[in-house]
Amino acid sequence: MPSQHSAAALPLATDTPLAWMDRLHHKVEQWMADPRLYRLALSNPFTRWFAQRRTRQIFDLMSGFVYSQVLLSCVRLKLFAQLQNGPATLEELASRCHMPEAALQRLLLSAVSLKLLEHRSRQRFGLGPLGTPIAAHEGIRAMIEHNSLLYRDLTEPSAFLQDAWGGQMAAYWPYAHAATPEQAKQAQAEHVSRYSELMAASQTFVLDEVLNTFPFDQYRCVLDVGAGKGRFVAELAQREKQLHCKLFDLPQVLALAQQNHAALGLQGTLEYHPGSFFEDALPQGADLVTLIRVAHDHPDDKLRTLFQKIYDALPVGGTLLLAEPMAQEPLEAQAGDAYFHFYLLAMGAGRLRTPTELGRMLNDTGFVHVELLPNAMPIHTRLLVARKPGG
Ligand SMILES: C[S@@+](CC[C@H](N)C(=O)[O-])C[C@H]1O[C@@H](n2cnc3c(N)ncnc32)[C@H](O)[C@@H]1O
16 A cells, blocks of 8 residues: 655755844734734724735635635535526526525625625625636636535544545545555556546646647647546647657546547547556657656656656657646745645555656656756646657
8 A cells, every 4th residue: 555645845945044144033923913013003094904915825724715715615606607697586596496585695695705706786795706717617716616625524634644544635545545456457448537527527628728838839649648538649749740649547537548549520630548557668759758747746756757658758858747746845835735635645656746856757757858848737737748868
C-alpha cells in the first residue's frame, strides 16, 4: 500500500531564515496583536482601510464553508440554469424548486451577497457576475458538485490529515492509491467512467490554456500520456491537421476514449496504447509527449518512474509538455494552493509541486532546458516544457 504522505522538501526561503528577520517578524506580530493598535488604526481614515481589509479576510476564511454550501445549493437547485433564461421572482423560483419561499429567500439573499445572483427590477433575481460563468460552464458545476465529497471528508480536519483515505474522495479515484499496478488496471468500470467523465467535463479551461500557449505546429507526432477520454487529443487533432496523435491510458479509460472519438468521426486517425505507465513501456515515435493533470496524482518515486519512461520513449531532441496546477514558489503564496494540497491528499498519494520542484525532478531524469511558459490563467494550469538533450 503506498503511503498517503510523501513529504516535500521545505522551500528554500524557510530553510535559511536570518536571525534578524525572525526578530523583526516577532516584533511585527506583537505589534499587530496589540488592541491599542487596532483602535488607533480604526480612528485614522488611512489605516482604517487596512484594518477593515484584514478583518474582512479573516471573516471570509471563517465563513468559507458556508459560502461553498450556498454555491452547492444553487447548483443542486439548478438556480443558475433557471436564471439563464431570464430573471424570476421569489415566488416563481420557490414553485420551480419545490421549496418554501421563506427558506429559499435565505439562499437567494446569501447568493446575492456572494455576487452569484443579483437583484433585478420588479423584485426579481437574476444571475450575478460570478453566477454567469457558472451557468455557462457545465464543467464548473460538475466540480462544485464533486467538491462536496471533499468537504464531507474534511469534517474532522485533523483526523483527515492523518488518515485521508477513509473518505469518499479516495474511493472516487481508485488508481491514485492503488497498492499494485494490477489493482489500478482492475478498477471497477463504473468508477473509471465516473472520473473520466468529470475530467472531460472539467478540462475546458485547461485545454484553452494549453492549446493557446504551446506551439503545436512545430511538431509531427504527439503522445498524450494519461489521456483520459481523449478530449484534448480530439481538439488537437481537429486543429493541427499535420499532427499524428497517440493516446496512452489504462485499458478501461482508453475504451471510453475510443467510443468518444468514434462519435466524433476521428477514430481512424488516432492510435490507442492501453497499459499502465508504471509497468509498461510507452510507445516510441512521438517527438512531443503531453502529460496533462497527471503528475500531481502520484508520489515522487512513481513520478520519477513515469518521467524515465517518457524520457526513454522520446527521440533525442524530443519535448515533454507537462500541464497542471502547480504550487506557488515560496514568495508568491496564494490561497488556491490550500485547495489543491487538501484535494490531492484526499484523492491519493500525489501532491502539489512547485515548478522548481518539478524542474529538478525532470533534470534528475536527464531532461534539459526546463522552462515555465507564461500563460493567461495559471489557476487552471501552468505549463512546463522540458527537452531530451541531443539532436
Ligand atoms: C486526472 S486524470 C487526467 C486526464 C486528462 N489528461 C485530463 O486532463 O483531463 C489522470 C489520468 O491518468 C490515468 N492514469 C492513472 N494511472 C495510470 C497508469 N498507471 N497508467 C496509465 N494511465 C494512468 C487515469 O486513468 C486518468 O485518465
